[in-house]
Amino acid sequence: MPDPRGDIRHNAPLGPLTSIKVGGMADALAACTSFDAVTGALAWAREHGAPVAVVGKGSNLIVDDAGFRGMVIRLTGRLASISVRGDRTLWCGGGASLPRAVQRAAAAGLAGLEFGASIPGTVGGAVAMNAGAYSSDLSHVLDWAVVCDANGRQRVGRDDLAMGYRTTSVAGDQVVAAAGFALEPGDPGRIRARLDDLRAHRRATQPQGVRTFGSVFTNPPGDSAGRLIEAAGLKGHAVGGARISPVHANFIEARSGASAGDIIALMDIARRRVRDAGGPVLHAEVRYMHPEWGIGAPPLAEIA
Ligand SMILES: Cc1cc2nc3c(=O)[nH]c(=O)nc-3n(C[C@H](O)[C@H](O)[C@H](O)COP(=O)(O)OP(=O)(O)OC[C@H]3O[C@@H](n4cnc5c(N)ncnc54)[C@H](O)[C@@H]3O)c2cc1C
Numbered sequence: 001m002p003d004p005r006g007d008i009r010h011n012a013p014l015g016p017l018t019s020i021k022v023g024g025m026a027d028a029l030a031a032c033t034s035f036d037a038v039t040g041a042l043a044w045a046r047e048h049g050a051p052v053a054v055v056g057k058g059s060n061l062i063v064d065d066a067g068f069r070g071m072v073i074r075l076t077g078r079l080a081s082i083s084v085r086g087d088r089t090l091w092c093g094g095g096a097s098l099p100r101a102v103q104r105a106a107a108a109g110l111a112g113l114e115f116g117a118s119i120p121g122t123v124g125g126a127v128a129m130n131a132g133a134y135s136s137d138l139s140h141v142l143d144w145a146v147v148c149d150a151n152g153r154q155r156v157g158r159d160d161l162a163m164g165y166r167t168t169s170v171a172g173d174q175v176v177a178a179a180g181f182a183l184e185p186g187d188p189g190r191i192r193a194r195l196d197d198l199r200a201h202r203r204a205t206q207p208q209g210v211r212t213f214g215s216v217f218t219n220p221p222g223d224s225a226g227r228l229i230e231a232a233g234l235k236g237h238a239v240g241g242a243r244i245s246p247v248h249a250n251f252i253e254a255r256s257g258a259s260a261g262d263i264i265a266l267m268d269i270a271r272r273r274v275r276d277a278g279g280p281v282l283h284a285e286v287r288y289m290h291p292e293w294g295i296g297a298p299p300l301a302e303i304a
Contacts, residue, residue, distance in 0.1 A: 007031040014063040014072065014289070017055055019120065020213045020254045022263065023063025023289065026053075026072040033077030035146065035153050038175050042150040045071050046173075053294040054175050056095065056125030060213050062298060065260045066291040075124060079177055084108045089143065090181040094124025098131070101181075106195060111186030112141045114194050118202045119214075124176035130163040134198065139163035143182040148175045166218055166285055172294050207247040211254040216267060217282040225282055226250035232273040239266045264288075268301045275303050 012029035015021045028050075030041045045052045051070035055061065075095025082096045082104045090110060092101050102117045115136040119126060127145055130137050142158045147170065162169040170176060217225035229235075229249035236246040241258030244266065245251035252263055271282045281303050288298035 007033075012072070014055070014058075014067060017072075017074070018058030018061050018063060018213070020058075020062060020211050020252075020258075020263070022065070022254055022258055022260050024065055024067025024291075026068040026070070028071040030071055030073050031076045032073060033075075033079055035079075035148060035177050038073065038075070038079070038148040038177050039150065039152055041071065041073050042148065042173060042175065046150040051292065051294045052173055053289055054124070054128075054172070055289075056122030057097070057120055058213075059119075059121045060125070060129060060131075060215075060285065061287050061289060061295070062213065062260050062263055063289045064291050068289055068294070069291055070294060073175060075122070075175070075177065080122075084110070085180075088183050088185060090183055092123040092179050092181070094122060094127070094146075094176045094178055096123045097121075098123055098126045102195070105181070105183055106188060106191045109185055109188045109191070110183035111191050112183040113181060114191060114198060117195050117198055123179050127161070127176045127179050128168055128170040129166055130161075130168050131166070137163070137165075141181045141183060143180045145176050145180075146178040148177045149173060153177065172296065205248060207245045207251050207253060210245075211258075212245065212251045213286050215250050215285045216252050216270070217250060218285045220280040220282065223280070224250070228274045228277075228279045228282070229270050232270070232277050232279070234270055234273060237266070237269065239263075239269065242266050244270065260288075264298055264300065267298060271300060271303055 009029045012026050015023045032038045054073050079093035080095035081093050082101050083091045085091045090105050098116045102113050105113045115133045119131050146155050226249045234244050235249050237244045240262035241255045242262035245253050284298045287295050289295050
């Protein structure tokens with residue numbers, strides 16, 4: 001009989017499920033293809049007192065070197081599909097790739113999601129993080145989301161998610177299993193041209209062909225974390241296999257032998273040096289998977 005929680009694997013390596021590719025193993029990994037499988041997995045975890053962690057493309061995530069003593073949930077199959085519904089709604093499973101959703105919208109002549117073309121996450125992860133770029137973010141185009149927890153699922157409107165700068169009210173034991181975007185009809189040629197421009201801008205300004213997890217820190221009001229870290233003289237600074245990108249100082253690159261510990265140590269140095277130079281205390285944008293608790297803020301040193 002199929003497991004109601006979806007397809008379960010035990011002792012699953014998590015590094016390969018992230019863009020930075022560090023970290024240990026999860027006790028269990030559930031690949032869920034339906035809303036019922038998601039709620040089933042969450043209910044099972046609650047019943048057994050097992051911590052849960054939801055992982056999309058792992059493109060803004062550091063997994064601890066000791067891995068995770070709980071159940072990781074991922075969305076696949078129908079929950080990673082994309083379709084155009086009606087004249088201007090893009091339906092996406094929470095596990096769908098955001099860049100693929102952008103392509104699908106462009107092919108259908110629907111505009112508004114182009115800023116997401118180079119954000120290499122899933123739709124669910126992007127909703128949970130309120131991902132954004134170029135002065136836009138998902139709160140501008142999200143219409144509704146299906147959010148699952150251990151009690152079932154609920155369709156909520158954008159205004160129910162308290163979407164702010166890289167924050168939402170989506171909790172660690174909730175799963176954004178599907179989302180609907182309200183887009184505007186647009187000229188497909190113009191949409192494609194804008195996508196080409198945005199991708200070219202990325203290639204020119206951010207590290208390419210290396211393992212990263214996007215922005216390390218959020219930008220403090222009126223400034224940029226990259227500018228502050230660069231001004232502190234840290235471009236290219238390394239700890240073990242992790243180094244601050246010589247291309248953009250708000251990126252950390254993982255090289256051979258890099259560990260989660262190296263990355264956290266480098267983040268501590270960056271925060272300390274920016275503060276010592278009279279700058280603000282930087283806050284992590286990247287999420288961190290703790291071995292016992294699940295996903296939250298990285299364990300950085302206290303700074304006054
Ligand atoms: C090269 C590069 C460039 C990037 N550029 C940008 C950028 O311009 N703008 C930007 O905002 N981000 C950027 N990022 C970061 C990242 O792509 C986004 O934060 C993305 O939204 C994360 O999605 P994910 O599926 O990879 O989430 P993950 O990294 O897997 O998880 C991140 C968080 O989202 C939660 N989560 C994941 N899926 C779900 C779900 N279905 N339901 C509920 N919670 C979920 C996780 O629990 C975790 O807390 C970049 C990353 C890289 C590597």
